[in-house]
Amino acid sequence: MPHAVAGPSGPSLSPARLRSHSTWIVVPTYNEAGNLPELVRRLRAGLRGEAARLLIVDDGSPDGTGLLAERLARADGDMQVLHRTSKDGIGAAYVAGFRAALAAGATRVVQMDADMSHAPEDVSRLLAAAETADLAIGSRYVAGGATPDWSLSRRLISRGGSIYARTLLGVGVRDLTGGFKCWSRRALEAVALEQVRGRGYVFQIELTYRALRAGMRVEEIPIEFRDRTRGQSKMCGAIVLEAIAAVPRLRRELTAPRLARPAADLSLASIGGDG
Numbered sequence: 001m002p003h004a005v006a007g008p009s010g011p012s013l014s015p016a017r018l019r020s021h022s023t024w025i026v027v028p029t030y031n032e033a034g035n036l037p038e039l040v041r042r043l044r045a046g047l048r049g050e051a052a053r054l055l056i057v058d059d060g061s062p063d064g065t066g067l068l069a070e071r072l073a074r075a076d077g078d079m080q081v082l083h084r085t086s087k088d089g090i091g092a093a094y095v096a097g098f099r100a101a102l103a104a105g106a107t108r109v110v111q112m113d114a115d116m117s118h119a120p121e122d123v124s125r126l127l128a129a130a131e132t133a134d135l136a137i138g139s140r141y142v143a144g145g146a147t148p149d150w151s152l153s154r155r156l157i158s159r160g161g162s163i164y165a166r167t168l169l170g171v172g173v174r175d176l177t178g179g180f181k182c183w184s185r186r187a188l189e190a191v192a193l194e195q196v197r198g199r200g201y202v203f204q205i206e207l208t209y210r211a212l213r214a215g216m217r218v219e220e221i222p223i224e225f226r227d228r229t230r231g232q233s234k235m236c237g238a239i240v241l242e243a244i245a246a247v248p249r250l251r252r253e254l255t256a257p258r259l260a261r262p263a264a265d266l267s268l269a270s271i272g273g274d275g
């Protein structure tokens with residue numbers, strides 16, 4: 001177990017608490033002050049007392065998100081903030097957060113956005129799926145998943161991006177660009193975080209692909225993805241272009257050492273939904 005267990009004379013922790021205390025939830029933030037209090041409140045309500053360490057990774061948000069997170073952490077008791085000096089992309093923030101969680105002994109790590117696009121109430125379902133999978137993905141593109149706020153054109157672009165990446169990489173996972181996932185420690189250790197290069201959307205594709213390449217068992221569960229109602233999206237054309245350009249590179253780099261294994265085999269590693 002990653003956490004020290006006191007002997008008979010020390011303070012005792014119930015088995016449930018010991019087990020759950022190794023769950024970490026990592027949330028990268030940049031200018032999310034309008035969302036953070038609601039996020040923390042809904043996360044805790046959704047977890048219904050199940051312990052989880054909440055780690056906010058803030059890139060020096062000018063709107064004071066970092067300071068607000070510190071204030072919320074003092075009231076929460078199971079929350080901490082990793083401050084980084086400047087905006088360096090969601091991928092770099094996640095790598096820093098994952099490393100911190102692993103170093104602290106996390107046995108499973110949830111990643112999610114701060115803008116409530118990933119419903120905090122869905123975390124417990126994701127955790128349940130991760131009981132039997134190395135990586136559980138909240139998916140918009142399996143039966144029951146949805147993006148109700150999106151226009152037809154946005155749906156087509158996002159769907160097209162997922163199909164493009166899926167086809168090129170030869171994997172069965174439907175939602176490759178989504179960022180709502182629960183990692184087992186084993187899977188996070190298998191993806192070689194020090195080698196990850198993606199910064200924007202491509203980070204999500206890259207990590208899931210790395211997990212599949214490493215033979216991890218991946219499961220998708222349906223989620224409804226809602227648009228943010230507060231704060232600004234950091235999404236931009238450059239991030240989309242980075243993802244489009246990076247997929248062939250990922251395929252080249254990550255399949256090269258294992259030519260003996262055809263890419264089509266990868267789909268067998270993914271289960272769940274209709275993927």
Ligand SMILES: Nc1nc2c(ncn2[C@@H]2O[C@H](COP(=O)(O)OP(=O)(O)OP(=O)(O)O)[C@@H](O)[C@H]2O)c(=O)[nH]1
Nearest residue numbers: 028029030057059088089090093113114233234235
């Ligand atoms: N620390 C850090 N967090 C970031 C950075 N860029 C985005 N984020 C956070 O990553 C999460 C997702 O960013 P969003 O701007 O919502 O982007 P998105 O969800 O991909 O795009 P939308 O669908 O338009 O909302 C949010 O919690 C952001 O605050 C960054 O450079 N550093």
Ligand SMILES: [Mg+2]
Nearest residue numbers: 113115117228
């Ligand atoms: Mg968002």
